[in-house]
Amino acid sequence: MTEVNPSIEFVSGFRVAGVHSGLKKNDALDMTLIFSEAPCVAAGVFTTNYMKAAPVLFDMEQLQGNKDHIRAVTINTKCANACTGDVGLANAREMARLTAEKIGCAVDEVLVMSTGVIGSQLPMDKITHGIELASASLGNNWSDAAAGIMTTDTRPKMASVKVTTPDGKTYNIAGIAKGAGMIAPNMATLLSVVVTDATLSVDTAKGVLQSASETTFNRVVVDGDMSTNDTLLLLANGLSGVTLQSPDDFTAFHEALAAVCRKLAQDIVRDGEGVTKFITLTVKGAPSPEAAHQIANTIATSPLVKTAFFGNDANWGRIVAAAGRAGIPIVPEHVKLWIAPGETEDFNLGSLLLFADGIPSGYGEEQASAIFKEASASILLDLGAGNGSATVWTCDLSHDYVSINGDYRS
């Protein structure tokens, strides 16, 4: 298992800033700029929502034309620049132009991201001010950069890995992310930028990002809502001097990237809106991995399952009921359900069998309740119908989720 650092020390050639442009109240950081001294190979994974926000459409087009000399990413909070038509697209482009002007590069070398309320135009005076501030204060303060993209997140999300190659060289992979709400597993329900000073080809960057996101960002569920703005970017500037060559090099990079993405994705769940409980949910014995994932998502988005977690209620019937409505044929008599405390995939030790052979097992209600009272718990559902499996990370549904989202815009 790759060791992941929950902070970011240094990635060669990348300089960042998180600033207060005036978008948020109370001097909170509300814009972030990520800058590379050298041109970057870049890849992106974007929301599959048909109502794509202007920055998503803009970035997709930028990356069509320029996959290997991206220099910066500018990110704002409070306004998603979604459902904003041609004016919104022009504003996204203007964000890029202002950034390019300040840092001295071409407009087509800048990507932009926005998060916040849907259906308002960007306040360009504040955006302009933020870009001026950020470009003047670029440095190594990754905590501020991570804080500058937060919305209802309660803490900044960062992760990094230092990889040492067989010949003793090192390179870094580091990422920041924001999440909290509108989190559903169909890439990439959040904003995240991952940077590396390793050298990557355009094709490698694209492939490895897609693959790593599939088993990390695409496996988290807070509320089942998918945003108009979700974007995950990977920038590689090569300034470590390390170029991936052997199959082992690629494997090591992939593992390190996935570890960074997994840490960020899990942190998004842990810091989801109103979350009090972290659930690791594994479905196995499904006809296919896709079927396992579909059942896991159905369980993870079930309001009845999520409120039971919140209430410390071992009401496992809701879990199998949700599994039964996922659209995948299952035979009740072949289904087995276990729970275990903590974050585990080992269901032999300390785990509790709740349901098997079509009937409740003879477990003790107190034992089950004790597990559901933990801050984290794990669930294993075995369908006994094949070799497909999938793990998702999810959370409970609490009063605070309702409060936060009943009152988001005020």
Place this chain on the structure above:
Amino acid sequence: MTEVNPSIEFVSGFRVAGVHSGLKKNDALDMTLIFSEAPCVAAGVFTTNYMKAAPVLFDMEQLQGNKDHIRAVTINTKCANACTGDVGLANAREMARLTAEKIGCAVDEVLVMSTGVIGSQLPMDKITHGIELASASLGNNWSDAAAGIMTTDTRPKMASVKVTTPDGKTYNIAGIAKGAGMIAPNMATLLSVVVTDATLSVDTAKGVLQSASETTFNRVVVDGDMSTNDTLLLLANGLSGVTLQSPDDFTAFHEALAAVCRKLAQDIVRDGEGVTKFITLTVKGAPSPEAAHQIANTIATSPLVKTAFFGNDANWGRIVAAAGRAGIPIVPEHVKLWIAPGETEDFNLGSLLLFADGIPSGYGEEQASAIFKEASASILLDLGAGNGSATVWTCDLSHDYVSINGDYRS
């Protein structure tokens, strides 16, 4: 529009009872028996959940063998008899046998329904006691019958229609239902029994029930969870002496049945767990009616949309964002979104255009908020992509929903 009576006066030959068997605390009614003096043609629509409860499996098998001489339906609360294996099936059969013994008919003439917690066996001593009480107190107290099937419902749900035929004869259609939670639109997320004293053929009963449920019970969304126990039954005993013959007779019956089902379905939403707001949501201009329904369901189950309703927040961006992730291609520039106060399908008068041509319309925030503050509001989303339309009835997601479901079993 057929006039629907929110209570039930009389349906020839049907006698009912709601009793306290001891399943619930505090002397609350917890079991219901519906009995017909004459054999009934019967039809059922059942949950499509693969984890079907024992009473669902039992009824499906009963109706395979006997579609035209059903005499009674026995219903219990507090225990769903789901995930209970062979013992559960034997208990469902025993419920039918005990009922048959008491009312003097054959076991294959009785149907059963259960609702409550999944994963516990029926307490047969209480069930036996309830059947004894109910069979001894059969009468015309439909309020008690409706109350005897309630779980987290706060009020009994009844509806009836008296139909006068062109030659001056009359017949009745009446139904009771329970809902409150685990309500999602894929038949039939609830328990409901509808009875009539008209004479129906087996084929007519089946067809008309399927058709009426499709546009009524299948169009309500409380939380998107589909139960293991959902069952809708139609019993027709013919004791009014009216037999449907002309096409107009069938149309009149269908309309009256749909009106009863619609009233019951809407009452389920109005009395959904923690509900403070009733939303009529129409999607039109979709490629097909199925596409319209899929988009409407995605919006209606979105936690972000539902919490915005709860918070009186006209955060319409969440509505179009949910529409965009429903899996149906839509072109943002062709989409139009209106809201209107109350329950309406007329979006010319008093309605507010929020979004069109890819951008927010120039509406006033105060006007929008005023509409979302109403106890009921209507939404019209026009995709501009075809002639498919669908209307669903849904509700908000409140603190009380979380409280009720975090603590359901205690």
